[in-house]
Structure formats: structure tokens, C-alpha cells
Amino acid sequence: MTPHHLWALAAAHAVRDARTRLAHLATLDHRRATDHHLQAAALLRSPTYGTRHAIGGHGDPTCGSLLLDTRPTRDTTWADLYRRSTDRIDWLASTLRCNQGPTVGRILAAIPALSPGTARIVARHLVDEDVWVRAAVRLAPAREPLDGPTPPTCPACRCRSTLHVQTAGPADTWTVICVGSRQPGQPHQPCLCTGQGCRCGMEGAVEGVAHIWPRAAVLGAVGGAR
Structure with a gap:
């Protein structure tokens, strides 16, 4: 599998995790909006608090005053963001002619x-x-330094403390990247492949x-670092 495939798989796992967080926020926001709407409807339609509906002869509410407002609640901001993200992911999946299935899962399979x-x-x-969704929900990138008793050295650039584990998705799909290095007073030096050899x-x-x-390949190279 080429580096391009590894980057694509890592990004797919990352965006799926980020969208899970976005979906959770959308669900919570919708529940809060619905609860508030129902409470407000009950309050405004109560004869005790001055309903505009007709009231029976003994102050009993008529059937008209017992009806709840059936208008749909306003879409929440999180729901709008989730829908936009889903539209973009679905477009990508359809472009790849993926099989039917979960939104990101079918891209992972392809x-x-x-x-x-x-x-x-x-x-x-x-x-x-992934960057767009994580910025919206204020979720940090799914990665952490690869550490150990002795900071491992990058197999390519030979720098220490530059390896990070991308932790989105199941542990057996995690990957390791080199974030590059920066010398004092010098610009950041990315760690790029030079091709065959x-x-x-x-x-x-x-x-x-x-x-x-x-990740498994790097674990073997650094001998026990996680």
C-alpha cells in the first residue's frame, strides 16, 4: 500500500471520528430546542396564563386550546453543519462509485x-x-507524540521526537508520521520522501x-515504544 493510500485511510478514520462528535452535538442541540419549544407551547397555551384560544364556560380549555403546535422546530446550527458535511462526503463517495453503506465507511472500503x-x-x-469539522467542534487533531524510554528517531530524517501517532479509528489502523524539524532561526523542514531508495x-x-x-512497522523499528 502506497503512502497516498495510508494518508487517505488515516484521513477517513479521522473525519469519521470528528463527524461522530458533530452528530452528537447536533442531537443534543435538537433535543434542547425541542424541549424548549414544548415547554414554551404549554406555557403560552395555558388558560391560566392568558391563552388566545377560546375558553369554555367554566374556564375549561376547549379542544382548540389543547392542541400542541405541530410546526417543526428550527434546524440547529450543528444539524446544518452535519448536513453540509454529509453532502460533501456523499458527493465524494458517489464520485468514487462506492457501494452503498455508511457515509464514510464506504469510502474506507474503497x-x-x-x-x-x-x-x-x-x-x-x-x-x-476533517480540518473543517474539527475546527467547528473545537476538536484537536487525532494524533499524539510517539514516545518511550528514549524518544525514537525518524527512520528517514533521523531526527528525534518528531514522530507522532495518528490515533483516529481502531488501533490496528493507526499510522505514524514525521512532523519534520525546525532549527533555531530556520524555517520548518518537512520530512518528505525521496522516492525509491x-x-x-x-x-x-x-x-x-x-x-x-x-504503526506496527514503526513499533518494530523502535523496539518497544508505543
């Missing part, structure tokens, strides 16, 4: 069979979507692509 060039484009779309050791290495490895 990625391994994509050509490297298509996987690269899919990865860019999914990364953009690169020290990264990746099968299907692609020149110019940011380094990424399956």
Missing part, C-alpha cells in the same frame, strides 16, 4: 483498491473535511510525499 493518484486526491478532500523503507515510496508508516 480506498485500498484506488490508484495511487486517486488515493492522493481523496486524501486531500478528506483532510480538508528513501531511508523511510516504505514499499511504494513516492517522492515528495510526507512520510507515513503503518
Whole structure:
């Protein structure tokens, strides 16, 4: 599997986790809006508090005053964002002619069979979507430093403390990336593959692509670091 495929899979897992958070917020917001709407309707329609409906001879509410307002509640902001995200993911899935299934799940299933060039484009779309959703819900990127008793060294650039684990999705799908290095007074230096023969050791290495490895491969290389 090429680095393009690994980036696409990692981005798909990340955006699925981020959308789960967005869906949760949309559900909570909708429940709050619905509860508030029902409470307000009961209050405004109560004869005791001055309903505008007709009242029976003994102050009993008529059938008209007992009807609840059946107008739908206003769409919440989170629901709107979730719908927009779903539309974009569905568009990507339809472009890839994915099988029917869960919104992001069918893209995940299709990625391994994509050509490297298509996987690269899919990865860019999914990364953009993940960044957009996480910014909306204020969710940090799903990654953490790869540490251990001794900070591991990047197989490619040989820098220490630059490896991070991308932790979205099941643990057996996690990947490791190198975030590059920065020397004092110097610009950030990304860790990019040099193609076939690169020290990264990746099968299907692609020149110019940011380094990424399956987590299991790096665990074996650093000997016990998580």
C-alpha cells in the first residue's frame, strides 16, 4: 500500500471520528430546542396564563386550546453543519462509485483498491473535511507524540521526537508520521520522501510525499515504544 493510500485511510478514520462528535452535538442541540419549544407551547397555551384560544364556560380549555403546535422546530446550527458535511462526503463517495453503506465507511472500503493518484486526491478532500469539522467542534487533531524510554528517531530524517501517532479509528489502523524539524532561526523542514531508495523503507515510496508508516512497522523499528 502506497503512502497516498495510508494518508487517505488515516484521513477517513479521522473525519469519521470528528463527524461522530458533530452528530452528537447536533442531537443534543435538537433535543434542547425541542424541549424548549414544548415547554414554551404549554406555557403560552395555558388558560391560566392568558391563552388566545377560546375558553369554555367554566374556564375549561376547549379542544382548540389543547392542541400542541405541530410546526417543526428550527434546524440547529450543528444539524446544518452535519448536513453540509454529509453532502460533501456523499458527493465524494458517489464520485468514487462506492457501494452503498455508511457515509464514510464506504469510502474506507474503497480506498485500498484506488490508484495511487486517486488515493492522493481523496486524501486531500478528506483532510480538508476533517480540518473543517474539527475546527467547528473545537476538536484537536487525532494524533499524539510517539514516545518511550528514549524518544525514537525518524527512520528517514533521523531526527528525534518528531514522530507522532495518528490515533483516529481502531488501533490496528493507526499510522505514524514525521512532523519534520525546525532549527533555531530556520524555517520548518518537512520530512518528505525521496522516492525509491528513501531511508523511510516504505514499499511504494513516492517522492515528495510526507512520510507515513503503518504503526506496527514503526513499533518494530523502535523496539518497544508505543
